[in-house]
Amino acid sequence: MSEAVQVPSPASGGIAAAAPIPRAGGLHTFARFVGQRPAFLTGLAIVGITVFLAAVGPYIGPYPTETALPGDTLQPPSWRHPFGTDVSNMDIFSRVIAAPRIDLTIALVSTFIAFVFGVLLGVISGFFGGERGLARYASEGIMRAADIVQAFPVFIFALALVGFRGPGAINVIAALAFLNIPFFLRITRGAVLQVRERPFIEAARCAGNSEWRIAFFHVLPNALTPPVANISPTIGFSILLTSGLSFVGAGVPVPTPEWGSMIAIGAPNMMTGQWWTALFPGIALGISILGYALVGDGLKEFLDPTKRV
Amino acid sequence: MRFARYIARRLLLLPVQLLLVSLIVFFLVRQMPGEPTFLYTGPFATKERVEEVRRQLGLDQPIHVQYVRYIERVIRGDFGMSLRTSQPVMTDVRQRLPATMELIGYAVVFSVLIGVPLGVYTAIRKRGIINRAVFLYGMMAGALPDFWFALIAIFVFFFHLGLLPGPIGRIDLMVSTPETITGMYTVDALLTANWAAFFSSASHLFLPVLTLVFIYMPLVLKNARSAMEDMLGSEFVVYARAAGLPRLMQWRYALRNAMPPIITVTGILAWFLLGGAVLVETVFAWGGLGQYAVQSVVNSDYAALQGVVLLSAVFTMLVFLVVDLAYFVVDPRIK
Numbered sequence: 080m081s082e083a084v085q086v087p088s089p090a091s092g093g094i095a096a097a098a099p100i101p102r103a104g105g106l107h108t109f110a111r112f113v114g115q116r117p118a119f120l121t122g123l124a125i126v127g128i129t130v131f132l133a134a135v136g137p138y139i140g141p142y143p144t145e146t147a148l149p150g151d152t153l154q155p156p157s158w159r160h161p162f163g164t165d166v167s168n169m170d171i172f173s174r175v176i177a178a179p180r181i182d183l184t185i186a187l188v189s190t191f192i193a194f195v196f197g198v199l200l201g202v203i204s205g206f207f208g209g210e211r212g213l214a215r216y217a218s219e220g221i222m223r224a225a226d227i228v229q230a231f232p233v234f235i236f237a238l239a240l241v242g243f244r245g246p247g248a249i250n251v252i253a254a255l256a257f258l259n260i261p262f263f264l265r266i267t268r269g270a271v272l273q274v275r276e277r278p279f280i281e282a283a284r285c286a287g288n289s290e291w292r293i294a295f296f297h298v299l300p301n302a303l304t305p306p307v308a309n310i311s312p313t314i315g316f317s318i319l320l321t322s323g324l325s326f327v328g329a330g331v332p333v334p335t336p337e338w339g340s341m342i343a344i345g346a347p348n349m350m351t352g353q354w355w356t357a358l359f360p361g362i363a364l365g366i367s368i369l370g371y372a373l374v375g376d377g378l379k380e381f382l383d384p385t386k387r388v
Numbered sequence: 389m390r391f392a393r394y395i396a397r398r399l400l401l402l403p404v405q406l407l408l409v410s411l412i413v414f415f416l417v418r419q420m421p422g423e424p425t426f427l428y429t430g431p432f433a434t435k436e437r438v439e440e441v442r443r444q445l446g447l448d449q450p451i452h453v454q455y456v457r458y459i460e461r462v463i464r465g466d467f468g469m470s471l472r473t474s475q476p477v478m479t480d481v482r483q484r485l486p487a488t489m490e491l492i493g494y495a496v497v498f499s500v501l502i503g504v505p506l507g508v509y510t511a512i513r514k515r516g517i518i519n520r521a522v523f524l525y526g527m528m529a530g531a532l533p534d535f536w537f538a539l540i541a542i543f544v545f546f547f548h549l550g551l552l553p554g555p556i557g558r559i560d561l562m563v564s565t566p567e568t569i570t571g572m573y574t575v576d577a578l579l580t581a582n583w584a585a586f587f588s589s590a591s592h593l594f595l596p597v598l599t600l601v602f603i604y605m606p607l608v609l610k611n612a613r614s615a616m617e618d619m620l621g622s623e624f625v626v627y628a629r630a631a632g633l634p635r636l637m638q639w640r641y642a643l644r645n646a647m648p649p650i651i652t653v654t655g656i657l658a659w660f661l662l663g664g665a666v667l668v669e670t671v672f673a674w675g676g677l678g679q680y681a682v683q684s685v686v687n688s689d690y691a692a693l694q695g696v697v698l699l700s701a702v703f704t705m706l707v708f709l710v711v712d713l714a715y716f717v718v719d720p721r722i723k
Contacts, residue, residue, distance in 0.1 A: 227412060230405065235696070
């Protein structure tokens with residue numbers, strides 16, 4: 080949650096230039112903004128809970144998360160097992176609250192990597208687009224490469240990337256990061272194309288700054304708002320993809336507690352009536368993704384002054 | 389005239405794109421860990437045997453030669469042999485493609501048939517219980533995993549209510565498959581007036597299509613709504629209103645001009661569904677391309693995976709080509 084609060088803070092002066100947030104009391108403004116929007120507040124709460132569970136989830140559950148309990152096969156929800164137990168006697172509640180550890184870590188790390196590369200490439204391709212010489216080819220090349228990466232259906236490409244490298248958290252991170260780079264690239268590029276026409280860029284040029292310096296110290300900070308606002312929904316989307324990959328056995332290997340693989344474990348039981356096996360991990364998954372989407376919507380509105388009253 | 393030139397340019401661009409896509413797939417395959425000959429020789433092969441297989445696979449050649457040979461094979465439609473089915477990958481794909489197309493086809497048709505009217509309705513009537521319900525649904529459906537929704541649907545409709553068949557594929561075991569014409573069971577059954585096969589395959593299609601439509605329809609809905617909202621606020625509709633044209637006619641003007649974005653999103657939907665179908669097919673044991681892709685990943689069947697990935701990119705490009713061409717049909721101003 081801390082990064083969600085830091086985003087609009089006046090410390091990152093670039094955003095303040097794009098969206099005139101009052102320098103003094105940025106946090107206060109943000110708090111009031113959140114207070115007026117229950118959906119945003121709900122989203123922040125969900126994000127906060129997932130972060131909290133990612134930190135301590137594996138330790139606070141009543142039962143071990145990766146070892147079977149003796150004799151409690153496929154128990155329906157009860158006081159002993161709030162979410163029931165699965166086919167290999169594991170307590171579903173303990174595993175559901177332990178899962179953000181792996182799901183969120185994968186999503187956060189891959190989104191961070193995609194953000195950094197996407198923004199850098201977006202600045203290069205946006206700022207040097209239409210220029211002459213080498214820079215122009217670089218710009219064109221980046222965009223065509225993005226086109227090609229996006230020519231593959233997302234899930235099939237993720238599956239193939241992991242498939243060729245083998246399952247495991249690191250390979251899932253690599254695949255998701257790679258897939259999300261073009262997304263951040265396009266958003267950043269769009270913002271850069273607008274910012275580079277603004278008068279203060281002209282002023283920076285007159286002051287004798289080099290083009291590279293203008294691109295990364297003047298344009299980039301002022302083009303960050305759109306990509307930053309999209310970090311949160313991308314995290315949600317990455318959680319969804321991770322769980323999908325794990326569901327088909329191409330993501331995080333069992334028995335690591337992970338929502339998608341838990342749903343996969345419960346899948347055969349759904350046909351014979353043990354609904355709790357897949358229901359609870361899926362609800363946790365859906366609520367988390369919803370939370371990150373709500374935070375994204377709220378931040379977009381907060382960072383876009385034209386939509387604020 | 390410019391239309392023809394545009395189409396020609398798009399068609400010429402296609403092979404270039406395909407070449408680049410094949411390059412990515414080619415290098416993807418080289419990401420795989422370990423010695424590729426291992427899959428053919430097993431762990432106890434002699435050095436000579438490994439060398440022989442390397443030569444057979446062309447792995448002793450420099451990488452650019454390998455790529456050219458790979459392209460030559462792909463152009464001939466030769467994607468190699470699947471290790472799992474011991475058939476040419478192309479044969480496997482040809483058997484499975486109709487199943488996936490049938491699934492995606494129905495999902496696209498129903499998403500558009502339900503999503504566009506709902507989007508138009510919510511753009512016109514901004515208040516009321518339907519608008520609120522549609523908003524909540526759109527928010528929720530975007531967050532739900534499709535494979536999970538499929539399992540819940542199976543629990544409710546198959547286990548609990550007993551209304552629909554379980555996840556055992558495309559048709560009842562007791563019903564013989566209809567004569568193959570298109571490979572899509574419902575279509576073939578209709579063409580041969582085979583009602584038993586038609587009802588059986590339709591009932592098997594119901595849950596997977598329901599899942600895909602429920603999860604992916606909001607994409608169409610939201611875009612139809614925002615396109616319609618834009619058009620309703622545009623000058624020509626305001627003018628039509630000022631001129632006193634009937635409501636229905638204003639809406640018709642607006643909808644006609646909202647068509648291009650709706651067509652675009654239909655293309656994007658088809659692209660999304662091809663990915664989404666992978667998971668839903670797995671749940672329903674559908675036996676289509678998506679399930680084939682998953683099985684090839686799980687079984688390290690690289691030739692099969694390589695073929696599916698390449699074909700999915702070809703599918704994507706064709707979809708977007710059709711979308712671009714559809715623009716000309718609905719909007720005569722693009723000339």
